[in-house]
Amino acid sequence: xxxxxxxxxxxxxxxxxxxxxxxxxxxxDGDRQALRERMLADARALESGGVDGIMVxxxxxxxxxxxxxxxxxxxxxxSLGTELVDEVSVxxxxxxxxxxxxxxxxxxxAVGADYVRVNAHVGxxxxxxxxxxxxxxxxxxxxxxxxADVAVLADVGVKHAAPLADRPMREELVDAVERGxxxxxxxxxxxxxxxxxxxxxxxARETIxxxxxxxxxxxxxxxxxxxxxETLELADGVVVGTALKDGGETTNLVDETRVRSVVEAxxxx
Numbered sequence: 001x002x003x004x005x006x007x008x009x010x011x012x013x014x015x016x017x018x019x020x021x022x023x024x025x026x027x028x029d030g031d032r033q034a035l036r037e038r039m040l041a042d043a044r045a046l047e048s049g050g051v052d053g054i055m056v057x058x059x060x061x062x063x064x065x066x067x068x069x070x071x072x073x074x075x076x077x078x079s080l081g082t083e084l085v086d087e088v089s090v091x092x093x094x095x096x097x098x099x100x101x102x103x104x105x106x107x108x109x110a111v112g113a114d115y116v117r118v119n120a121h122v123g124x125x126x127x128x129x130x131x132x133x134x135x136x137x138x139x140x141x142x143x144x145x146x147x148a149d150v151a152v153l154a155d156v157g158v159k160h161a162a163p164l165a166d167r168p169m170r171e172e173l174v175d176a177v178e179r180g181x182x183x184x185x186x187x188x189x190x191x192x193x194x195x196x197x198x199x200x201x202x203x204a205r206e207t208i209x210x211x212x213x214x215x216x217x218x219x220x221x222x223x224x225x226x227x228x229x230e231t232l233e234l235a236d237g238v239v240v241g242t243a244l245k246d247g248g249e250t251t252n253l254v255d256e257t258r259v260r261s262v263v264e265a266x267x268x269x
Contacts, residue, residue, distance in 0.1 A: 001115075001151045001153075001183035001184045001215075001216050003216055003236060003237060006053075006091055006114055006115070006151065007052040007053050007090075007091055007237070008052065009052050010236065011232050011236060011237060011266060012052035012053055012236075012237040012238075013050075013051050013052050013053075013228070013237070013238055013240060013262060013263050013266050014051060014052065014053040014054065014055050014093065014218070014237065014238065014239045014240070015046035015049070015051035015053070015054055015055070015240055015241070015244055015254070015259060016054075016055050016056075016057070016059075016239065016240065016241030016244070017039055017042045017043055017046070017054055017055070017056040017057070017084070017254075018042075018057065018059035018060070018241060018250060018251065019035065019038075019039060019056060019057065019058050019059055019060055019061075019080065020035050020038055020059075020060040021060035021061055022035070022058055022060070022061055022073060022076045022077075023072065023076060024070065024072050024073065024076075025058075025060060025061040025062075026062075026063075027060060027062075028060075035080075036080065036083060038253070039056070039080055039083070039084060040083065040084070040087055041253065041254070042253060042254040043056075043084055043087055043088050044087070044088075045253070045254040045255070045256040045259060046088075046090075046244070046254055046259055047088045047089070047090055048256050048259075049244070049254075049256045049257075049258075049259025049260045049262075049263060050259065050260060050263035050264075051090060051259060051263060052090060052091075052237075053090050053091040053092070053093065053114070053115075054084070054088060054090055054091070054092050054093065055092075055093040055094075055095060055115075055117060055239055056077075056080070056081065056084055056092065056093070056094060056095070057094075057095035057096070057097055057117070058073065058076075058077060058095075058096060058097050059097065059250075060251075061073070061097060063128075063129070064097045064098035064129055065098065065100070065129070066098050066099060066127070066129035066130055066132055067098070067099050067100060067132060067133075067135070068100055068102075068103075069096055069100045069103055073096070073103070074096075074103045074106065074107060077094065077096060077103065077104075077107045078106075078107045078110050078111060081094060081107050081108070081110075081111035081113060082110075082111045084111075085111050085112050085113060091113075091114035091115065092111075092113045092114060093108070093113060093114060093115040093116060093117060093153070094107050094108045094111075094113050094115075094116050094117075095116065095117040095118075095119075097119070098119065098127065098129050098132065099118065099119045099120045099129075099132050101116065101118040101121070101135060101138075101139040101152075102135070102138065102139065102142055104116040104117070104118065105139060105142055105143055105146070105148065105150060105152070106142070106146070108148065108150045109143075109146045109148035109150055113150065114149075114150065114151065115150060115151040115152070115153055115183075115184075116150060116151070116152055116153065117153050117154075117155070117186065117220075117239075118134075118139065118152055118153070118154050118155065118182075119132075119155045119158045119161075120132045120133065120134045120155065120158055120161075121134045121135075121136050121139070121152065121154035121155070121176055121180050121182055122134040122136050122154070122172065122175050122176045122179065122180040122182075123163070123164070123167070123172055123175070124163075124164040124165075125158055125161040125162065125163055125164060126161060126162045126163070126164055127158075127160060127161040127162075128160065131164065132161070134180065136154075136176075136179070136180035136181065136182070139152065140152070140180070140181045151183040151184060152181075152182050152183050152184075153182070153183065153184040153185070153186055153216075153218060154176045154180060154182035154184070154185060154186065155185075155186045155187070155188065155220065156169060156172050156173045156176055156185055156186070156187055156204065157169060157172070157187055157188065157200060158188070159188040159189060159190055159191050159192065159194065159220070159221055160190070160191050160192070169200065169203050169204065169207065170203065170207045170211070173185055173204060173207050173208070173211075173212070174207065174211045174212060177212040177215050178211075178212060182215075183215075183216075184215060184216040184217070184218060185204065185208065185215060185216070185217050185218065186217075186218045186219070186220040186239065187200050187201055187204045187217070187218075187219060187220065188219070188220035188221040188222070189221045189222045191221070192221060192241070192242060192250055193221060193222060193241070193242035193243075193248075193250055194221055194222050195221070195222030195227070196219045196220070196221060196222050196223075196231075201217075201219060201231070201234045201235060202234060204217055204234075205217060205234045205235070216236045216237060217234075217235050217236050217237075218235060218236065218237045218238060218239055219231050219235045219237075219238045219239070220238075220239045221239075221241075221242075222242075223238045223239075223240045223243060223262070224243040224262070225243065225258070225261040225262045225264075225265045226265070228240075228262055228265045228266045228269070229265055229266065229268070229269035230269075232266060232269055233269070238266070240262055243258065243262060244258050244259050244262060245258070246258075
């Protein structure tokens with residue numbers, strides 16, 4: 001994955017659109033139009049604030065299906081993704097929670113999105129949805145069959161989870177790239193909005209430089225205007241959600257002023 005070609009910068013700031021509950025989810029409020037308006041309002045605020053890319057995910061759909069969401073979720077994500085791609089000029093990514101890489105990749109290919117996030121691409125991890133196993137073998141073959149120019153960003157040490165077995169990060173990361181063919185790597189804190197441990201980031205950076213040089217490294221949680229500069233000393237890019245929301249609350253609307261603060265701090269480092 002060439003960051004300059006995809007994002008127009010070597011240190012992209014990707015802003016999150018956390019969708020409210022979709023139709024079929026327990027907390028869906030029955031108003032599809034309000035859901036779309038909220039998504040587009042957040043996307044506009046992110047783009048106006050200067051982000052280099054946007055990632056959209058079905059954040060409000062808890063409790064999440066582990067690995068295979070129903071068809072209606074795929075349909076809603078495709079419909080919303082189409083509107084989002086048409087609305088903004090920055091690259092768009094798709095994440096279908098909890099770990100439906102096939103759905104994310106299919107939606108991305110259909111709507112013209114540029115990348116997907118896969119929480120468990122290789123290996124196995126224990127989550128609140130139970131045991132989730134990576135399906136890189138299916139995901140990468142599907143991308144070939146769809147002839148989709150969509151990058152796969154894979155989490156290592158995925159948040160809201162624990163590894164099934166103790167395994168060095170170096171091995172998992174190298175496997176994700178060399179055997180799972182991931183185009184980029186994400187490391188995160190323990191949960192949404194939680195800071196990413198500096199030692200984890202340092203290990204990931206050293207592993208990439210030593211074993212799989214040229215692989216982009218993103219930090220996927222906990223980045224703020226105060227920490228984005230030091231984060232980008234080691235990471236190649238950041239995915240930011242909670243810090244961009246009104247009052248720093250993940251479920252609130254995107255605050256354009258907060259977006260500008262993070263973007264300006266990233267660019268002035």
